[in-house]
Amino acid sequence: MADHAAGSGDEPLVAVAGGGASATLVAAHLLRRAGPVPRLLLIDRWGLHGRGQAYSTDDPHHLLNARAANMSGVEGEPGHLLDWTRAQGIEASGEDFLPRPLYGRYLRDLLDTSARGRPRHLTELTGTVLSLAAEPAGGWTLRLADGTSHRADAVVLAVGNQQPGRLPWEPPPPRYIADPWRRGALDAIDDDAPVLIVGTGLTMVDLAISLSRTHPDRVVHAVSRHGLLPRPHHPPPRPPEADLVLPAEPASLRELLRWARLAVRSNGGEWHGFVDAVRPHVPALWGALSDADRRRFLDLVARHWEVHRHRIPPVSAARIEALRAEGRLRVHRGRVDDVRAGAEDRLAVRIGTDHGASELAVGWLVNGTGPAGAPGTDTLLSGLVAAGIARPGPLGLGLDADPGGAVRDAAGRPHGDLFALGPPLRGVRYETTAVPEIRAQAAALADRLAALGRRQVERVP
Known part of the structure; x- marks a missing residue:
């Protein structure tokens, strides 16, 4: 050496x-x-x-x-x-x-x-x-x-x-997978009990595809505050990137959002080309925002930007849609309020929404919230x-x-x-x-x- x-x-x-x-x-x-x-x-x-x-x-x-x-x-x-x-x-x-x-x-x-x-x-x-x-x-x-x-x-x-951040109600292993990308982490999920993934982003997409393949009868649940899934890439032929005229700096978050809406509208409503065109400018636009506006972006806009920016291949999107149509992937809009031990090695998970709460009995819980x-x-x-x-x-x-x-x-x-x-x-x-x-x-x-x-x-x- x-x-x-x-x-x-x-x-x-x-x-x-x-x-x-x-x-x-x-x-x-x-x-x-x-x-x-x-x-x-x-x-x-x-x-x-x-x-x-x-x-x-x-x-x-x-x-x-x-x-x-x-x-x-x-x-x-x-x-x-x-x-x-x-x-x-x-x-x-x-x-x-x-x-x-x-x-x-x-x-x-x-x-x-x-x-x-x-x-x-x-x-x-x-x-x-x-x-x-x-x-x-x-x-x-x-x-x-x-x-x-x-x-x-x-x-x-x-x-x-x-690694994903710690969740306040984490149950002890082995029924909880804290980091699904750790090598061999999913090997523990070795039965056909339902799985709940916390998060509905790119991590969830890969996990749902893998977990549904290993046990054809398994049901996968996914929950997030917005319940939003990544959008698919546009199938070929791709639309051209939008012809952008960047807003004058400094621009507030409100002004940037108005500019984005008008740019998509002037692009015939086609948003893929707008997102691809604005992507190289994001560091400069982000750096020009005030801390207050950046915080508002993270709270109110970031998830909507992410699902349009970080898209998935059409074949992956088709697989996710098929799983949802078959009832093997069920997406919940809400938050996990509590997790406790249930009967027969199951976890009882309470999901809260704006309209009340429901309870899921699952065999496995996976932190898919992303990094x-x-x-x-x-x-x-x-x-x-x-x-x-x-x-x-x-x-x-x-x-x-x-x-x-x-x-x-x-x-x-x-x-x-x-x-x-x-x-x-x-x-x-x-x-x-x-x-x-x-x-x-x-x-x-x-x-x-x-x-x-x-x-x-x-x-x-």
């Missing part, structure tokens, strides 16, 4: 906490560059380097929620993914929604091929980073759960989505905030950072050697969880990290 101490080799060392898409894309963009680059240490708690939890599923019915044309892992090479599929003997078009396990293979291969010309520049390590400590002479010491520590000249927080927004469920992120090394992002979402992803400390000062990308930047950018956004951030961050390698070369006589 390569020496992990900062300054111990000819090149500086960058430690990347994470092993999923965010970590893979920043590593690939750095390793593919010409000229000197720092060494990389990728530390993945799951040992799933390249794929991460999101793309390590083995269910071929779990599909990407974006078309292949948008899912290239290399900025500036939109056909990179499709070129790879053809090289694998897989016929796919840009309009296809590829299986997530296949995309996991693609990310793993992207990491391997990017490192091929620099074999000693990439070290992969399985472990959980618990904390960071700044070194007096510069750089960081990373402490891992196994008691080891590693020094690095710079650190990238590519931890991806956090937590505040850094509290991630030991590393919450520890950085507690130590003053980082501070929460706007409205407590993720971490605060400058426009280039440099993490800000408790006083608001950006570090020159501690960075984040992807989901931890949700409070700063809001739109930051999909591959196109993470890919662009990774490319920009690779430019910044490459400067470490150039400075090292300049110091050599």
Whole structure:
């Protein structure tokens, strides 16, 4: 294994906490560059380097929620993914929604091929980073759960989505699944008893498809405050993106909503093209809102935006509609008020609505609320905030950072050697969880990290 101490080799060392898409894309963009680059240490708690939890599923019915044309892992090479599929003997078009396990293979291969010309520049390590400590002479010491520590000249927080937040009425396992994306978590659901999923978003869609396949007689319930499900992508041919004229800044939330309604109306009522056109502008629009308006957006608008923005493939939507028509997926609009032990290993769940309450008897309860927004469920992120090394992002979402992803400390000062990308930047950018956004951030961050390698070369006589 390569020496992990900062300054111990000819090149500086960058430690990347994470092993999923965010970590893979920043590593690939750095390793593919010409000229000197720092060494990389990728530390993945799951040992799933390249794929991460999101793309390590083995269910071929779990599909990407974006078309292949948008899912290239290399900025500036939109056909990179499709070129790879053809090289694998897989016929796919840009309009296809590829299986997530296949995309996991693609990310793993992207990491391997990017490192091929620099074999000693990439070290992969399985472990959980618990904390960071700044070194007096510069750089960081990373402490891992196994008691080891590693020094690095710079650190990238590519931890991806956090686990779902704790629910106030969580029953004890085994009848409760707190994190459905933990590897093997759903294996415990081994009978045909009804399942209740808390949440009706993208997580619920994948869970309902998987759980209905393993037991054909199983009934899946899903509950959320709005009862809204993700909308399907428009079938081919896709409508063109709307021709937008952005509102003058600063715009209030009220003005933005009025602008959005008028833009959709001028687009003939076709909203898919509007959502796709506005997506690249979301970070700037979000950043220009006041905190009060951002809070109102989260409370009143966010769920409606999410179901239109984060859409599902038509085939997945058809499967969900079929399950609902068969009575095997039942969506409830309300909230879980209480969970208690029932008869015969069942859970008695009380669901409250604006018009009263009802009770469900289920065998299993799954937290499908999606990733937590505040850094509290991630030991590393919450520890950085507690130590003053980082501070929460706007409205407590993720971490605060400058426009280039440099993490800000408790006083608001950006570090020159501690960075984040992807989901931890949700409070700063809001739109930051999909591959196109993470890919662009990774490319920009690779430019910044490459400067470490150039400075090292300049110091050599």
